Amino acid sequence: MAPPTEPAQSSETSEPAQQAQPSEPAQQAQPSEPTRPLRSDAQRNRELLLAAACDMFAEQGLDVAMADIARRAGVSNGTLYNRFPTRSDLIEAVFVDRLERMVELARHALAVDDPWDGLEYYLTGTCELQAADRGFNEVATRGLTSPAARRLRDEGLAAITELFDRAQRAGTLRADVTVADLAFVVWGISRTVDMTAKLAPRLWRRHLALLLDGFRAQGAHPLPEPPLAAEQTHPPAP
Amino acid sequence: MAPPTEPAQSSETSEPAQQAQPSEPAQQAQPSEPTRPLRSDAQRNRELLLAAACDMFAEQGLDVAMADIARRAGVSNGTLYNRFPTRSDLIEAVFVDRLERMVELARHALAVDDPWDGLEYYLTGTCELQAADRGFNEVATRGLTSPAARRLRDEGLAAITELFDRAQRAGTLRADVTVADLAFVVWGISRTVDMTAKLAPRLWRRHLALLLDGFRAQGAHPLPEPPLAAEQTHPPAP
DNA sequence: CTATGAGTTGACGATGCCGTCAAGTTCTGA
DNA sequence: TCAGAACTTGACGGCATCGTCAACTCATAG
Incomplete structure (x- = not known):
């Protein structure tokens, strides 16, 4: 199967391209709490x-x-x-759909034949989302804390872990990195997007490429610190 | 000459270690403007x-x-x-000495025999400064704008450029990067420091090591975007 | 020692944001 | 059609920060 082409669209314009207006079927139907409809x-x-x-x-x-x-x-x-x-409630409600897209992206990535290409596909897609939306760029670093968001995050994490394992088994991804190290990609690109969105809206791709080369098995030098453990990557419960 | 050992000190404590209290000889003696002494x-x-x-x-x-x-x-x-x-005046006054330290660091780095080690020495030292001081971490990304700061920045830039050239001539630093690409190091590590200062104050070293591996000539893959031109790396004049 | 002006003080008005609530409006089910 | 619950309104009090200024204090030159 050939790599899906989705994340190739030009989504690094400063104007966030009118994306994915949230049109969910209204209030969340929590199974445990039968809130009356609005x-x-x-x-x-x-x-x-x-x-x-x-x-x-x-x-x-x-x-x-x-x-x-x-x-x-x-x-x-x-x-x-x-x-x-609260502001948090609003943020969570606005950005759940973006999390869903990330999960989807990870699953698409698993469909890519070459493990490294799949990984690159996923990361590029994620960063494009960050570059296209200042709000999501912040969300991606701060993280969301609602139960729904956490569930989605875990789903995504499962897929990404598989993506990682696959690339490590193939010998293209260096063996001493963990999914937790992907935080460096998100965080790093996030800052670069902040700094260059106006001036050079595509520059983050260069940053990503450099960092990605650092993730390759070929020519890897030993890392000085252990990875972040068991996902303290994100803030405590709501 | 062996690498200086200075940046090995443990400066990743959250408590900023009482560093370099500014004790400059009072108000700046601008040659053009004979301001009376305070x-x-x-x-x-x-x-x-x-x-x-x-x-x-x-x-x-x-x-x-x-x-x-x-x-x-x-x-x-x-x-x-x-x-x-203005707040800016205060910030500039507080952090000039840190800029001086960075220039000094770059010159020390040139004294290191192995070009790559010198580069690594410089970047580690810089990032240690960032990790040791939340304020400086912000300054390092935003930049300073006073004439004095700009002058220091240019001095440092000259040294770093030499450092870069040397490492590229030696064939250890990839040929397709520019000093402007060092912004990715500063920016990236800056965010990682932000996120992990409390939780894992040494984790930024891992991020740096990964990114640095991406700067090596060995196993470099072509970069998708041209570098930032002629140093628009930093904000316009004061 | 004293006059003078450099320097200090702290209260003040302005601004911007947050979150609340009593009073008014609109939807809905019977 | 209508009662009452659901919902909306916008003004309000609270809070934090900023930067100013008239009145005061104090260092220094003569």
Whole structure:
């Protein structure tokens, strides 16, 4: 099977390219808690808010003023707080779909024949998501903490681990790295994207290529520190 | 000549190890502008402020409240603003000495016999400075803009360029990288330091080692993007 | 010793953001 | 159609930070 071509699209424009407006079927149907459905107008407002937040996060980062989001959505700040009591709630709601995309990406990557190409495919795709959306770039480093997000993260992690093992078995990925070391990719590219989004929006690819060469088995030199253990890669429970 | 051993000290403690309290001979003697010397008490306050700022920047980053710095120095906020009208002024004043250290480091590195070792020595030293001081870690990515800082930066750049050329001539550093690509090291490690200073204060060394392996000529794969040109690496004039 | 101006003080107004709530509006089920 | 619950509104109080300024203090030159 040939590598999927998806992550080749030009997604390093500064303008976040109107992506994946969240249109989930409204409030999460937690099996354990039968929350009554939202009233129709409330539901509409919720979607307006998510769309507004998605746009503003993408353009200005996760720290935009809550009131600005409400204004952009065309509702009052009271409504915003009604629907999403904390900023975190809003962030989680906006970015779950992106996590889903990452999981999908990892599974696609497993379908790539050559293990190294698969890994590269996955990382490029992930970084493209980061480069396309300032908000997601921050999310990717800070991490999300909701149970739903954690579940998705674990799913993704499983796929990536497989991706890693495969590439190590093939002898192309150096043997002394762990999935935890992928944090360096996310973190590093994240900063480069921050710094160069305006000036040189494609430069992160160069950073990625260099770092990736450091992950190759060929010519690897011993590493000075043990990897981060058992995924303390991300913040404690909500 | 054997590699100097300086950057081996354990400077990755979270507590910034009381380093290099600024004790410069008071206000900068600009040759063009014969500013009258500060009154003795004012001079003392200036030093108290620099010391306080140095500590607080190191512990809490560059965004600490100005009033907190003044309080820690034992003076009123009015005095702080008197001495340093803007936050930038204060930051520049606090961190010039660190820039000097970086220049020094680069020159030391040139004294190392093996070109690659010299490069590694320089980068490790720089990153140790970043890891030891949250404020400097931010400065290293944002950059300073005062004329004095720019001059120092250019001096350092000259030394590093020589370091680079030497290593490329020796064939250990890959031929398709530029000094501008060192930004990836600073930026990347900067983020890793941010994320792991509490949890795993030495982990950045692993990140550095991986990235450094990517800079080796041996087993280099072609890079997808041209390097950043002529040093737009840093922000516009003050 | 004293006059003078450099330096200090701390209260103050301005700004921006957060999150709440009582009063008003709108949807929905009967 | 209508009652009542769900939802919205926007003004408000609270908080933190910034930078200023008139009144005061103090170092220094003469």
